[in-house]
Amino acid sequence: MKRGVLLTLAVALAAAAPPPPGALVCSGCHAATADPGFPPIAGRAAAELEAELLAYRAGTRPATVMDRLTRGFSPGELTSIAAYWAAQK
Amino acid sequence: MTFGRRTLIAATLGAPFVAQAQPKARVIVVGGGFGGATAARTLKRVAPDIDVVLIEPNPVFTACPASNAVIAGLRDHETLRFTYKTLEAEGIRLIHQRVIAIDAAHSSLTLADNTRLDFTRAILAPGIAIRWNALPGYTEAAAAVMPHAWRGGAQIMLLRERLAAVPDGGLVVISVPATPYRCPSAPYERASLVAHHLKLRKPRAKLIVLDSNDSFSMQRLFLAAWKSLYPNLEHLALSASGKVTEVNAGTGEIRTDFETYTPDLANIIPPQRAADIAVQSGVADRTGWCPITPVTFESLLCPGIHVIGDATLLGAMPKSAFAAAAQAKACAHAVALILNGQTPEPPHLLNTCYALIAPHLAISSAGVYRHHGTILVDTEGAGGNSALDAPRSTREAEARHAEAWFHAVTTEAFG
C-alpha cells in the first residue's frame, strides 16, 4: 500500500528524452576526463561520428576494439547513438 | 505514522528536517563499489530531486581491477584507493554503515546500528561473498595463510608481500574455481603477472595454475602468451586433474584427485556467491545469485528492489567492473523513468575486459548483449577477443587502453 502511494510522486528528469539504447555505455571508455586515453566523442559533429561508427562496423577503419563493439548494433542504432553523443558536452 | 517515521529518518541522517507538502522520492543504494557509486551519481544527475542515499561501510574503496599489477609489484597500492568526497559534494548522502536487513514488503532496510530507513526504491550493488568451506578446508582462518585477494582490502597487500617472499626455486600455486565467479579473465591475468614477477626475480621458481575449468576466457590468447613468455608457468585444466578438492592451511597442502602440492605460496581463488545481504534478504535464489529482469534490473523475487553488478544472475554478461558500471547507468535511468511514471526501453549493454599478459602488453575480450527473457544473451557476430596474430604494437596499444579504461571507470564511479 505504501509503495502505491510513493510511486505516484512526481520526479522531474534533467533530460527530456531517455538516451538511445547502448549510448550510455560509451563513457565507460570515452570519459570526459582531463587526460583522455580514448579519443573524445562528446560534442563532435553527428555526421562525423556516424561515419566513423559505420566504418568500424564495416571493418574499413583500423581498430583494436571499436569494430568488435559496433558489430553489435544496427546502422540505425549507431545513427541514434551518434546523434546522442553529438548533443553531449 | 509515515510523517513520524520521516522525521526520524531525517534526524538520523543529520539533515535538517523541513516539513514538505510533497515528500521526496528516496532511492537507497546499497554498496559503494563500481555498481553502487556509478548508480548513485547517475541517478543524482538524471533526477536531481531524488533523495539519493548511498550506504557503504568502508570510507575508502579498494578497487580490484589493476590489483593484479599491485600484487606483482608493478603498481602502487595507493592507485587502487578511492573516497566518496565527490559523491557527497554532488548531494548524495553517504552513510558509512552496513545494511543488515532489507524488508522489501515494507520498503525499508535496517543498518548495523538498528536505524530503519524507508525507501521508494532500492538499488543493491553489494558484490560477492566467498562461500567459505565450499572448497573443503578453505575457511576465513585459512585465507590468512592462503590469501585469495579477490575482494580488495588488506588481502591485496598480503598476497603481494607473500609473493615477494617466495624463494628462488620455490613453488607458487594459483587455484581457480569453477565458473561463475567475479571477473572470468582475472585469474589468468594474475597468473601472467605472477609468472612475470617470478621470471624476473626468481628465475628457478615455478607457478602452477590448478584450474576447475576446461575452457576459460581468452584461452588461446593466454596460452599463446604463456608459451612464448613464461616457461615457468604450468596450467592444469579440469581434465588434466587441475581441480583442487581440498586445502589444509595447517600443513600448507593443496590436493587434487591425483596429487598433493605443498607450495611456498598458495593463492586460492575461492567459490563465490552474491553478498550476504542479498542472500539474507531473499533477493538471491538457490543459485546464490540474484535473478532480475535485465530491462530495469528489478529483482524477480523482491519487487521495488533493483540489483546490479556481480551479485546478479545475468547469463552471458560477465561479472566485471565494466559490466557493473554499464548496468548501473542503465538501472539508474530506468529507476528515474519509473519514478517519473514512464516505462523504460530495454537497454543495450556492452562489456570489455582488458587483461595484461606482461607489464606493457594487453589483450581484451568484448561482448554486446541483448535481453532474452530474464537473461542477457550475446549478440551474434559482435564482440570477441583481440586477434591471436595481432602485432606487438596492438598489444601495447591495448595495455595503454587498459590503463585509460581504469582511469575512466574509476572517474565515472568516484569522480
Ligand SMILES: Cc1cc2nc3c(=O)[nH]c(=O)nc-3n(C[C@H](O)[C@H](O)[C@H](O)COP(=O)(O)OP(=O)(O)OC[C@H]3O[C@@H](n4cnc5c(N)ncnc54)[C@H](O)[C@@H]3O)c2cc1C
Ligand atoms: C583480481 C581482480 C581483477 C579484476 N580486474 C577487472 C578488470 O580488469 N576489469 C573489470 O571490468 N573488472 C575487473 N574485476 C572485477 C571487478 O572488481 C568487479 O566485477 C566489480 O568490483 C563489481 O562491482 P560491484 O559493484 O558489483 O561490487 P563491488 O565493487 O565489490 O562493490 C560492492 C560494495 O558493496 C559493499 N557492501 C557489501 N555488503 C554490504 C552491506 N550489507 N551494506 C552496505 N554495503 C555493502 C562492499 O563494501 C563493497 O564496497 C577484477 C576483479 C578481481 C578480483
